[in-house]
Amino acid sequence: MKNDATILIAEDDDGHAGLLTKNFRRAGLRNKTMLFSDGEEILEFLFGESRSQHVKDGEAYVLILDIRMPKVDGIEVLRQVKKDKKIRPMPVIIFTTTFDPDTVKLCQELGCSKYLVKPTDYDKFIETIKQLGILITAMEVPRIIGTDKTN
Amino acid sequence: MFSSYIHAAGLKKKFFITASMVIIFLGLSIGIIEYFLRSRSLHHELEIYGSSIVRHLADSAVDPILTQDIVKLKRLLSETVREEEGIAYAYIINSKGKIVAHSFDNGFPDGLKGIHTLMPGKAYSSMLLKTEKGYMKDFAAPIFNGIGTAYVGISTNRIRDALSHTMWTISLLTALLLVIGILSFNFIAGTLLKPLDMLTRGARKIGEGRYDIRVHVESKDEVGLLASSFNAMAEKLEATISALEDDIKERVRVEEMLRKRERQLTESQKAAMIGSWNLDILNKALDWSDETFRRFDKEPGSVIPSEEYFVQLVHPDDRASVADAIRDAIERDAPYHVQSRIINESGREWVMEAYGVVERDEKGKPLRFLGTAQDITKRKEIDAERERLIRKLKDKTKELEQVVYVVSHDLRSPLVNIEGYYKEVEFSLEDLKDAVLKSGAPREMKERVTEIMDKDIPESDRYIKASIRKMDSLLAGLLKVSRMGHAALAIENLDMKSLISNVILTLEYQFMKAGANYEISELPACAGDVKGINQVFSNLIQNALKYRSAERPCFIKISGHEEGGESVYCVEDNGIGIKEGDMNKIFELFSQIHKGNEGEGLGLNIAKKIVEKHNGRIWAESEYGNGSRFFVALPCAKNA
Numbered sequence: 001m002k003n004d005a006t007i008l009i010a011e012d013d014d015g016h017a018g019l020l021t022k023n024f025r026r027a028g029l030r031n032k033t034m035l036f037s038d039g040e041e042i043l044e045f046l047f048g049e050s051r052s053q054h055v056k057d058g059e060a061y062v063l064i065l066d067i068r069m070p071k072v073d074g075i076e077v078l079r080q081v082k083k084d085k086k087i088r089p090m091p092v093i094i095f096t097t098t099f100d101p102d103t104v105k106l107c108q109e110l111g112c113s114k115y116l117v118k119p120t121d122y123d124k125f126i127e128t129i130k131q132l133g134i135l136i137t138a139m140e141v142p143r144i145i146g147t148d149k150t151n
Numbered sequence: 152m153f154s155s156y157i158h159a160a161g162l163k164k165k166f167f168i169t170a171s172m173v174i175i176f177l178g179l180s181i182g183i184i185e186y187f188l189r190s191r192s193l194h195h196e197l198e199i200y201g202s203s204i205v206r207h208l209a210d211s212a213v214d215p216i217l218t219q220d221i222v223k224l225k226r227l228l229s230e231t232v233r234e235e236e237g238i239a240y241a242y243i244i245n246s247k248g249k250i251v252a253h254s255f256d257n258g259f260p261d262g263l264k265g266i267h268t269l270m271p272g273k274a275y276s277s278m279l280l281k282t283e284k285g286y287m288k289d290f291a292a293p294i295f296n297g298i299g300t301a302y303v304g305i306s307t308n309r310i311r312d313a314l315s316h317t318m319w320t321i322s323l324l325t326a327l328l329l330v331i332g333i334l335s336f337n338f339i340a341g342t343l344l345k346p347l348d349m350l351t352r353g354a355r356k357i358g359e360g361r362y363d364i365r366v367h368v369e370s371k372d373e374v375g376l377l378a379s380s381f382n383a384m385a386e387k388l389e390a391t392i393s394a395l396e397d398d399i400k401e402r403v404r405v406e407e408m409l410r411k412r413e414r415q416l417t418e419s420q421k422a423a424m425i426g427s428w429n430l431d432i433l434n435k436a437l438d439w440s441d442e443t444f445r446r447f448d449k450e451p452g453s454v455i456p457s458e459e460y461f462v463q464l465v466h467p468d469d470r471a472s473v474a475d476a477i478r479d480a481i482e483r484d485a486p487y488h489v490q491s492r493i494i495n496e497s498g499r500e501w502v503m504e505a506y507g508v509v510e511r512d513e514k515g516k517p518l519r520f521l522g523t524a525q526d527i528t529k530r531k532e533i534d535a536e537r538e539r540l541i542r543k544l545k546d547k548t549k550e551l552e553q554v555v556y557v558v559s560h561d562l563r564s565p566l567v568n569i570e571g572y573y574k575e576v577e578f579s580l581e582d583l584k585d586a587v588l589k590s591g592a593p594r595e596m597k598e599r600v601t602e603i604m605d606k607d608i609p610e611s612d613r614y615i616k617a618s619i620r621k622m623d624s625l626l627a628g629l630l631k632v633s634r635m636g637h638a639a640l641a642i643e644n645l646d647m648k649s650l651i652s653n654v655i656l657t658l659e660y661q662f663m664k665a666g667a668n669y670e671i672s673e674l675p676a677c678a679g680d681v682k683g684i685n686q687v688f689s690n691l692i693q694n695a696l697k698y699r700s701a702e703r704p705c706f707i708k709i710s711g712h713e714e715g716g717e718s719v720y721c722v723e724d725n726g727i728g729i730k731e732g733d734m735n736k737i738f739e740l741f742s743q744i745h746k747g748n749e750g751e752g753l754g755l756n757i758a759k760k761i762v763e764k765h766n767g768r769i770w771a772e773s774e775y776g777n778g779s780r781f782f783v784a785l786p787c788a789k790n791a
Binding site: 013015016019022068097098099100101102118119 | 556560561563564565567568571572575627630634
């Protein structure tokens, strides 16, 4: 059951998203992945009304979140996730180019599970992806239990 | 007139006049008394003498008369006149009153006839007659029971002469007395009046302003006492006068100085265009300096300033705050410093900056309120312009930092892709190679593919990877620099010896690798942000390690001292040093004067940024080929 969590990737750079999924596969992760190209899209998925594109009750999710995104940035997404009682337990892994200590501190205060800096060194990148994979595997991923929005 | 002369005369003259008058009076009195006494006794003597002569003549004349011997009678008369002293004439009359004989040569004078008749029964009688030969005393005596009468005339000249002699004697005596008096007076004046005179003269000289005069009197009497009192007084007077003169001299000097100062003050006020004012709180009188008048576009003294007059010149919007500040200064001793707009009566508006203090008496009661007034309109304008420029600069700096921050981030994104997909390409090429080698392709093609894969691609690979790393390191550096701009400092007192020891500890591996040694002397504390200062010295020490000389073992010396409110530290190495022409470049962004070295060329720029954020200074000295010294000056540690 632990590996069936859906990996949500909020990343405006398609290249980065591609590298992530490619390397997840290479690292042996077989989870379902969903891509969102900006903050608004992921928020719509998490909180929106659309039935087809919505978090499903009883499912487990992990969010890999970039910070610098158009429309709504990652910090704001994180803030809203951690404000919502239902979504809050979902692990959020910040994966970004930003290694500014102030930003790191802010994300940790807001409640991110992990803060990872995108490396440019490919070997390090792979290592980081593996770390992420292990993290997702090892992490106790709580299922989203629907309360008000039951089908 | 005489009395006034006496009053005006000196003591010596008075004394002299008095003594002379006394002597003359005494002489006169004695003379008069003597004259009368002498006159009486002379008259008495004459009476006796005359009467005895006349009686003797009468006795001697009895016989000749009785015998009618006229000749004898005549002889008798002339003998009497000749022999007896002073007899002027003699004659005899008979009982019938007829002149029998007389001694006159030129006949009997008519005036004498019958003038003197002898009273019967009297032994003689006398009578004073006035003749042309002067006074005569005429004596008459009866001759033998009245047969006739004998007359003798005696001149009183004798008496006159004797009296005159007496008078002369007395006059002489008086004169002598006068001479003696004058001489003794001189003696007295010499002994008694001389010191008095000296005192007088001394007093006069003191009156003329010669306070050094002293009187020398030997005597121990009252005059001596007076003299010594006089001297004491003169001494005291001299001391007082001299003190007074010094005082006056000092006062004149001070006044002169004051005038000079005032001139200087006026001049400097004019030059600096700072006016001064002085409010007498008790009398409510406001005094303006000339320059203050000019500030208000007024000729000095052309108006009488007052607090009310001043307040109504203040811009209406500032009036309340100025009035409050004045009240606070006077009533609560608050420091008076106001900046207010002033609208002169000429209509010119300006900005006045005024400072003031309140002078109080020992009980704290305000006496005077005084201070300065300056036109700071220009300064205000300049200040505003400066503020605007600073704000603009800050905005620009912030903007630039933001740009750097964003760019360095956004540049990392493609870099991640380049690296990532390049690796994918490599994977794909590897797959391609496998596929080609396993296929039935011609041998030359397989050889060609193998050559590309084993030689060409790794060469490209090396450059691409090195470039990516370089790019990444540059972006990381840029990010650090931009972050330095907006990171807040947490200033605290830093124990620099332990801080630098820690820095060296974290660089232990690099020290080992470089075979470097170090020495830290005693270091003063400073006030700084621990992270920032750590970074500064870490960068400096790393540079010292990096640019070591190959010719000698690396040695780094860290020392420090306090100087002018700053703690100055020195990181000294014996490395390759810096060329003089490069000295001004070393702190610039991305300056790497030694090509081919690792690093992003930001270490010194970051160090400079951090030090400057601390209001400190960083500079370097170097001897090319022998080593460098980097200096960091930071604010001294604050007392807790």
